[in-house]
Amino acid sequence: MSQTVKALLELRDLILSGELPPGEKLSELPLVEKLGVSRTPLRMALVKLEAEGLVEVTANGGYAVRGFTETEIFDAIELRGTLEGMAARLAAERRPEGKRERLAEIRDCVGALDTLIRRHRLSGDDFYDYVRLNERFHTELIALSGSRVVQRAVDQIMTLPFASPNAFVFVQSELPESREILVIAQEHHRAIVEAVAAGEGTRAEALAREHSRVARRNLEIALNTRQGFERVPGASLFRLAAAV
Template sequence: MSGAGQRVLSVLRKMIADGELSGGERVAEIPTAERLGVSRMPVRMAFRALEQEGLLIRRGARGFAVRQVTAEGLAGAVEVRGVLEGLAARQAAERGISPALREVLLECLVRGDQLFAKGYVSEEDLADYHDINKRFHQAIVEASGNPAIAAALARNDHLPFASVSALAVNRDNLTQEYRRFNFAHMQHHAVVDALLGQQGARAEAIMREHANATLGYARLFGAASGAEASGLKIIQ
């Protein structure tokens, strides 16, 4: 996805998280593009991505509706991702990391270090981190050598906020976002250390905690309070 498409995707996620777009509300390309001051193409790309994440439901040939998300559903999907990615990390550590995947993981760490070294982040930085983060998680699943994990994650990714790609960014508080994503990057360092040291149990525990931190992030947007996450309505 282009930089413009990624930025629109992030903005729409945040609008849903804040309740600006409510569950069941219909959304369409042209009015959304006009509202955001962009062309239709990045909106179209964002809608398709969010549909894959389970945050939009297709209505008719071109329209979508926002999916209602509950706190219980979010917690369950994130927990499943944590279990699956934890299993992948443990199996990867016990199996041993190939030189090629070791290089990928270390490159992700270096790129992240460079991004956070200046002590703050821009929206463009966070779009870059989205790609780094996605490649990092993919590499760990690949390193497990277990295709059943990838298949199970692909199914789980269709649930709202379950995908590692489903990042909502608060553009109004980039200082907070710097702390949030820098912490996640430090967890990446810890899991790579465990993987390369072939510490399977430690790698599994770190990855499960890494996934479950998503629930804490959701609460930053007022999502997981009470029986229903009324503010966590996500667009694909």
């Protein structure tokens, strides 16, 4: 692994874990010492993190950790929903190479999720499997669009951890209505695939958008409980108006 990649991964980790809080100035020399790499790869990593949006340039040169308002977090989720909606619509409207195979693949994924959710009590391992399958569903959906351009845009917004479809699954798992939410989300999954297969672009898009609102709802719940809030990935990046 190159030093640049090492610096990138470790810096991202320091930021998302909250060790480097929002607004924190990222002076190079202290970071060089902390990460054990020289300034050259460190600066490369900072440029990449700026492109990702986790870090911003300050007025007089240098970088600082970026903070996110509540609205920005909601917008990031909504943007993901919009992009997944576009992907779903394109998937439905187009006949790209290998669409049959991809559809079989995503149906398989939805089937596995079905099996999982039918269990009455979900163990910790089950939840881990759910996260994996859920991520696979979203990855496959984007792949089904066959659009590299959409792929890039989705990857971009997903660098914000709270924009990920799995961001709030662990919060959700502790709610009394957890099971109902899983059932609803799964119905979205099923219907999206159905719409894509049938070439129903508008329906596929609307469903993918609505599906992202599950994440939004979970976030709203999480923001109202301290232990929920702390479980959200990248929670330290939040700059909330009302103290939590």
